[in-house]
Amino acid sequence: MAEMPEPTPEGSGRNPREEGSGVSSDTAGQENSHPGTELLMEEVVERENMLRAYRRVVTNHGVAGVDGMSVDELAEEIRTRWQETKEQLLTGSYRPQPVKRVQIPKPGGAGMRNLGIPTVVDRMIQQALQQVLTPIFDPGFSEHSYGFRPGRSAHQAIVRSREYIEAGNRWVVDMDLEKFFDRVNHDILMARVARKVKDKRVLKLIRLYLQAGIMDGGIVEASREGTPQGGPLSPLLSNIILDDLDKELEKRGHLFCRYADDCNIYVKSVRAGERVLESISAFLEKKLKLKVNRQKSAVDRPSKRKFLGYTVTVHRKPLLRVAPQSVKRLQMKVKEILRKGRGWSVARTIDTLTPILRGWYTYFQLAETKAVFEALDQWLRRRLRLILWRQWKRPMTRTQRLIERGIDADRARTSALNGRGPWWNSGASHMNEAFPKRFFDQLGMFSFLDRYLAKRVSS
Numbered sequence: 001m002a003e004m005p006e007p008t009p010e011g012s013g014r015n016p017r018e019e020g021s022g023v024s025s026d027t028a029g030q031e032n033s034h035p036g037t038e039l040l041m042e043e044v045v046e047r048e049n050m051l052r053a054y055r056r057v058v059t060n061h062g063v064a065g066v067d068g069m070s071v072d073e074l075a076e077e078i079r080t081r082w083q084e085t086k087e088q089l090l091t092g093s094y095r096p097q098p099v100k101r102v103q104i105p106k107p108g109g110a111g112m113r114n115l116g117i118p119t120v121v122d123r124m125i126q127q128a129l130q131q132v133l134t135p136i137f138d139p140g141f142s143e144h145s146y147g148f149r150p151g152r153s154a155h156q157a158i159v160r161s162r163e164y165i166e167a168g169n170r171w172v173v174d175m176d177l178e179k180f181f182d183r184v185n186h187d188i189l190m191a192r193v194a195r196k197v198k199d200k201r202v203l204k205l206i207r208l209y210l211q212a213g214i215m216d217g218g219i220v221e222a223s224r225e226g227t228p229q230g231g232p233l234s235p236l237l238s239n240i241i242l243d244d245l246d247k248e249l250e251k252r253g254h255l256f257c258r259y260a261d262d263c264n265i266y267v268k269s270v271r272a273g274e275r276v277l278e279s280i281s282a283f284l285e286k287k288l289k290l291k292v293n294r295q296k297s298a299v300d301r302p303s304k305r306k307f308l309g310y311t312v313t314v315h316r317k318p319l320l321r322v323a324p325q326s327v328k329r330l331q332m333k334v335k336e337i338l339r340k341g342r343g344w345s346v347a348r349t350i351d352t353l354t355p356i357l358r359g360w361y362t363y364f365q366l367a368e369t370k371a372v373f374e375a376l377d378q379w380l381r382r383r384l385r386l387i388l389w390r391q392w393k394r395p396m397t398r399t400q401r402l403i404e405r406g407i408d409a410d411r412a413r414t415s416a417l418n419g420r421g422p423w424w425n426s427g428a429s430h431m432n433e434a435f436p437k438r439f440f441d442q443l444g445m446f447s448f449l450d451r452y453l454a455k456r457v458s459s
Contacts, residue, residue, distance in 0.1 A: 040199035043132045044125075045086050053127035054078065056232075057120060065119030066100045066215045074120045085121070092201040096122050098213040098220045099228050114182065116214055116228025126209065126233040129202070133236060136196050141239060142246035147260035148235035154308045157257045158320065158366055161264060164255045165302050165318050169266035171273045174305045175280065176296035180261040181238065182226040185289040186210050189227070189241045209233060235260065241288060248283055257307070264307050273299035309364065319368040327372060330360055331379065338383060346384050350445050353380075357446040365455065373448035377437075381445070385435050386426035405434035 043049060057071060064070050069077060088094035099116035118126060138149055146157035165172075177183075190207055197203055210227060213220040227234045238260055249256050249265065254276065256265040265280070267273045277299055281292040298305065303314045306323035313319040334353065341349055357380075367373070392398045395416040402412035407430055415430040425431055441447070 038198045040132060040197060041090055041201045041205075044128050044202065045089050049128050049131055050124070052131060053124045056127050057124045062120075062123070063100075063102070063117055065117050065122065066098055067119045069120050071120055074124065077121060085125075089125070089205070090201070092204055094125075094205065094208075096125075096205075096209050096212045098215045099230065101214050101216040102230070113229070115230040117230045118209075118212075122209070122212075123232060125205075126231050129206070130232050130236050133197070133202075137236065137240055140196075141243055142250060142258070144250070144256050145239060145243070145246050145258050147258070147262075148239060154259055154363075155366060157259050158308055158310050161257045161266070161302075161307055162312060162318055162320055164257075164266040165312060169255055169268055170301065171267050171270050171299060172302045172305055172307075173265040173267060173273045173276050173280075174298050174300065174307070175263045175265070175277070176293040177261045177263075177284070178291045178293035180290065181229045181234065183290060184227045184238070184241055185225055188288060189237060192240050192244070193237075206233070206237075244288060245280075245284065248287075249280070259308055262308065264305075266302075267299075270299055310366065313369065320366050321369040322364050322367045322372045326364065327376065330376070334380065334383065338387070344387075346387055346440075347443050349384065349387060350440070350443050354444065354446050357448070361446070361448055361451055365451070367452075370449060370452050373452045377447050377449045381435075381437065381440055382426045384440060384445075385431045386422055388435065389422050389425050389431065402430060402434055407434055 054074065057074065061071055085094065097119050099118050099122075102115045102117050104113050104115060134150065141149065144160075146152045146154065146160075186207065189210070190203065193206060194203055209231070211223050213223050214228065215221075227237045242258065242261065242263075245263070246256075246258060254265050254267075256263060258264075265273075265276055267276060277292075277297065281294075281297075284290040284292060301314070302312050302318070305311065306325060309323055309326040310320050311323040313321060333356065337352060337356070338349065341352060344352070388401075389398070392401055395413075398416035399409075399412045402415060403409055407415070411430065415425070415428065418425070420428070437447075
């Protein structure tokens with residue numbers, strides 16, 4: 001990328017008659033606005049900040065927006081048009097383009113989730129905004145908030161939730177916010193942003209991003225509510241509006257963990273949980289215009305619910321374990337890869353699966369029970385033996401291959417002619433003996449159980 005043009009002197013090109021900010025005058029000038037944010041747009045377009053934003057967008061790759069411009073074309077766009085875009089940002093005349101609607105399956109196949117993909121230029125500007133706004137808002141966020149924050153992670157939330165349960169809070173209020181990212185009220189959100197931001201150009205730009213519209217099938221739909229998932233600014237905005245929920249829960253003395261719109265509150269009795277669910281639902285609906293999905297929310301034992309892909313055992317000192325839904329999602333993903341890779345050798349299949357399995361384990365390495373890892377290893381090896389059995393096709397070939405792998409000739413012939421289906425044979429003793437675990441280890445097969453046991457020994 002060519003060097004981004006040097007910033008113009010502070011205040012250059014700024015319209016002294018600030019145009020509408022998108023928030024009411026009484027909220028934009030609140031006394032609790034963050035000091036030093038009157039010229040925030042100058043910080044947004046500052047050269048080093050924009051370069052950081054550019055690098056982040058390029059690193060994340062991502063699909064093109066409504067203008068069809070790819071990440072690879074962003075450098076040339078900046079080289080030729082950055083000064084014009086910068087001037088528009090400083091004068092408050094910049095207009096974002098609509099986001100492109102993309103649908104992805106929800107976890108577990110329960111419908112589709114809508115994403116709104118901004119153009120690469122808008123992604124870069126949003127990222128630059130996020131980098132400037134995060135240091136302003138993040139220090140005031142709750143200690144119980146873990147999602148999309150620097151230095152905080154899902155693992156921290158999971159460990160803290162287990163600590164609450166171990167301390168005797170054996171009931172959980174598992175709240176699901178109904179279509180949260182689609183239902184955020186723009187006026188309420190902008191009022192929260194304006195508490196700490198004085199620069200009307202920044203407030204106006206955020207409002208324009210919220211109202212940019214969604215293009216679906218060539219038609220632009222107006223955006224009257226919601227913060228479309230897919231842009232770099234959306235996670236920060238979600239934390240800003242849900243900070244009101246955090247502060248309310250803290251004021252009431254509740255123990256809770258929130259990761260984005262996933263919030264669990266830990267209590268000592270089912271009656272206490274039911275009261276909390278009712279009162280917090282009323283608070284969210286009245287104060288933030290958000291709705292709790294009663295069908296998906298519940299007051300239950302933590303061992304019967306999942307949080308960020310994990311659940312716990314019923315022991316007095318609960319152990320973390322992988323939630324069954326998380327295992328199922330991995331298996332569905334593996335099946336899809338194997339379906340697309342029919343005809344691949346076992347070695348190529350293992351090479352393709354390895355980064356996916358390693359990434360999955362990296363996230364679920366907090367699990368303290370080995371049974372799920374052992375079962376997954378066995379299931380994966382069986383899927384690979386299934387590939388071999390199907391590739392052999394003819395009984396004569398199957399007999400020959402089994403003999404080559406050390407199976408007695410009579411037993412090999414009987415096994416090849418047993419009339420059973422491929423899945424049955426992939427789990428049968430003749431295939432387990434012909435292709436034991438060490439065979440797959442030699443091909444570099446990732447083993448969940450081996451990693452789990454090695455971690456236990458080292459700790």
